[in-house]
Amino acid sequence: MTAIGAAKKRLEKELPPIPDSVPSAKGRVEVRLVKDLESCSGLYDPIERVILVESNLTLVDKWCVVFHEAVHMAISDSDLSATAGLTAEVEEHVAVCIGNYLVTQALSAKPMLRWPVKRRKGDG
Numbered sequence: 001m002t003a004i005g006a007a008k009k010r011l012e013k014e015l016p017p018i019p020d021s022v023p024s025a026k027g028r029v030e031v032r033l034v035k036d037l038e039s040c041s042g043l044y045d046p047i048e049r050v051i052l053v054e055s056n057l058t059l060v061d062k063w064c065v066v067f068h069e070a071v072h073m074a075i076s077d078s079d080l081s082a083t084a085g086l087t088a089e090v091e092e093h094v095a096v097c098i099g100n101y102l103v104t105q106a107l108s109a110k111p112m113l114r115w116p117v118k119r120r121k122g123d124g
């Protein structure tokens, strides 16, 4: 087994189950596990406000999809395609980039918010 395979196997035991919903600026969005999504592992539907995740994936991969689709949700909630001219192609690159970063933080043994930080003078 590769190091990545071993890490994934360990994470499968440590990660919580996929939540029923995720928070957003416009209210919680349902997360629904579905079988045999056509040609993708996940999807954010901005009309129904639901994130669909392929149920046949490993738990680690399901979490990656949830974070990726949550970025699409945040972009949609911010209406960036209308206000900033964000194309679908660029949006996909942004979702991959930020989704991967969020997963990295979430899976980190020491996520940024848990780093020991010296308080600066004047910080509350």
Ligand SMILES: [Zn+2]
Binding pocket: 068, 072, 092, 095, 096
């Ligand atoms: Zn995407």
